[in-house]
Amino acid sequence: MATAEAAPPRLQETTCWFDAPKDLTVDCYRLDVAETRSFDRAVGPGKVLSLPVVIIRSDTGKEVRHPDPVIYLAGGPGDGAWLDRDRIGWWWDFVAATDWAHKRDLILFDQRGSGLVEPRIDCPEVEHIALDLLATTDEVAATQIQQKAATACAKRLVGEGFNPGAYTSRDGAADLHDLFAALKVPAWNVYGLSYGTRLALEYMRNYQQDIRSVMLDSVLPPEAQFMEDDAATTERAFRMVFRACERQAKCHDAYGDLESRLTKLVQKLNMSPRKVSRPSPEGDGVIEVMIDGNMLISRLFNLLYNRADIEIVPQLIDIYDRWLEPEVGHDLDTYIADYVGREDFGDAMFMAVHCQEEVPFNDMAAAMAAYRRYPLLAGLAVGGEAGSFAATCDSWRAALPAQPLRASDTQPVVSDLPTLVLSGLFDPVTPPVYGRMAASHLVNGFYLEFDGLGHDLLGNDACANRIADLFLDDPATPPRDTCLGQSAPPDFALPVK
Incomplete structure (x- = not known):
């Protein structure tokens, strides 16, 4: 087996595993990186990982083309960059609609532990219990x-020769530096989304x-004390919806x-949960779903990420409150399909990052x-995901060889790099206070908030991308556009009749 010492980082061009549109030039590569880095040798040398890399080239027919590419860092942690055949098409649409993506190459890659990485740590044991x-x-x-x-997943991964302790933001930042060196670009622009911003900040800390x-x-x-903040962050997200509905006459009149x-409703369901039978998402028979108040909170919370889903939250509350059985069933089918998860999501990567960088540093x-x-x-307070996840992390870490915890990983990143910081006022998981927190340590940071929007602004909003275009062309100047003052609150759906 190749080891970290025997295999220095290597970038090799390969045939793309998907069909690209004829009007785009797309190149595909594989980057070999050491699983266990020299700065963290807790468990042997580890494996050599092959990370998929896709470069969407800037338009050859455009007069304005820049040599500095943009590299995208996906969220999660554990989310793939959507490079598989079924999802890569999202990027074709994004590039077609985004001016800045026509001026610079866009680099996409799957982080270690996610997507199409080979070999990839994963936890089918966790997926099977969903x-x-x-x-x-x-x-x-x-x-x-x-x-x-x-516990079963952690023990199996160690038995297969993986080092789950090597899946941290610091390791991911080192992978980025290897890719940068292999591509031989003069400098690049880093675009991080959600957890990808954490990775971007760690990259800024070490490879400015x-x-x-x-x-x-x-x-x-x-x-950020992500786990300790969860209650306040969640309550704030729901309160944003409640207040927006109150201010909108048709919403307030419809829902009170x-x-x-x-x-x-949540208190009632926690006292008396309801059992519902639904078709199995695996296509065989039916499954039983127990709906209590905590489960309903989780379902609604997941809808607060983007504007289109935010706009149906009052309607969905009404559906469950009146218990409109066909609509409840339809919503549960959607929820179950999302809950079971995607093949490109790295559950083990999710566990590794949170159990080393979050849970141990939160009370x-x-x-x-x-x-x-x-x-x-x-x-x-007596159940819910936060408490069970903390206990699960304890079991995960206990099943692994001792892993070092670096308190330095939780320190603010101080930098003078030009940085555009974007927050959606309705974001349920990375609220605006987190954006302001990060920006307060960035000497040349520009912080902007967007009303009526939740998570993933560049993936959902044309104005955010206009601002990004201005920023990328001139990172030293505060980016401003009249579109910032034209945002509208959510347009909530009316009740089902």
């Missing part, structure tokens, strides 16, 4: 199921010399006091107690 968890409201039993799966400018979209700064209705007792401050979320 439907079992939907069938129970017993938080103790659910946590035990998750702990058992995490590679970077011309940075765009941080929906920011997760390393100094939405906050009171949802709070009472989980305080995190759980914080839910009691909010009537809507009080049920999560």
Whole structure:
């Protein structure tokens, strides 16, 4: 088996595994990197990982072409960059609609532990219990199921020669530097989304010399107490929807006091959960879904990421409150399909990052107690995802060889690199306060908020991309456009009749 010492980083061009549009020039590569870096030898030399790289070339017919590419860092952690055959088409549409992507090469790659990386750590043990968890409201039993799966996955990965401790933001930043050196570009622009902003900030901390400018979209700064903040962040996200509905006459007239209705519904379902049978997403038979208040909160929370889904949240609350059975069933089918997950998502990468960089540096007792401050979320104080995930992380780490925890990974990133920081006011998971937190340490940072929008601004909003275009052309100048003042609040859907 090749080892980290025997295989220096190597970039090799390869035949693309998908068909690209005729009007685009697309090149595909594989980058070999050491799984275990020299700065972190907790467990042997590890494997050599092959990361897929896709470069969408700037338009050859355009007069304005720049030598500094943009590299995209996906979120998660564990989310692939959508390079597989089924999802790469999203990028064709994005490039067609985005001016800045016509001026510069756009570099896409799957981070270690995600997407089409070979070999890739993964946790089928965690994926296989997803439907079992939907069938129970017993938080103790659910946590035990998750702990058992995490333990089994961790032990198997170690037995297969992987080093799960080598899947951190610091390791990912080193991969980026290897790719930068292999491509031999003069400097590049880094575009991070969600967890990708955490990776971008770590890259800024360690390899500032590679970077011309940075765009941080929906920011997760390393100094944020992500788990401890979850209660306040979640409550704020719902409150944004409640207040927006109150201010919109047709929404308020249709739904009344939405906050009171949802709070009472959540408490009622926590006291008396409802069992629903739905077709199995695997196509064989039916599955049982237990709907309690905590599950409904989780379902609604997942809809707060983008504007189109935000606009149906009041309608969905009304559907569950009136228990419109066909509509409830249809919504559950959508939820189950998302819940079961995607093949390109790296569950092991998700565990590795959170269990090394988040959970150990958060006071989980305080995190759980914080839910009691909010009537809507009080049920999560005795159950819910945060507590079970913390216990699962304990099991994950206990099944691995001892891994070093670096407190330095949680320190703010101070930099004078030109940085565009974008936040959506309705973002439920990386709220504007996180964007402001990161920007406060960036000497040449430009912070902008967008009303009516949630997570992933550049992936959803034309104005954000106009601002990005201005910034990339001149990173030293504050980017401004009249579109910033033209945003509108969500246009909420009316009740189902």
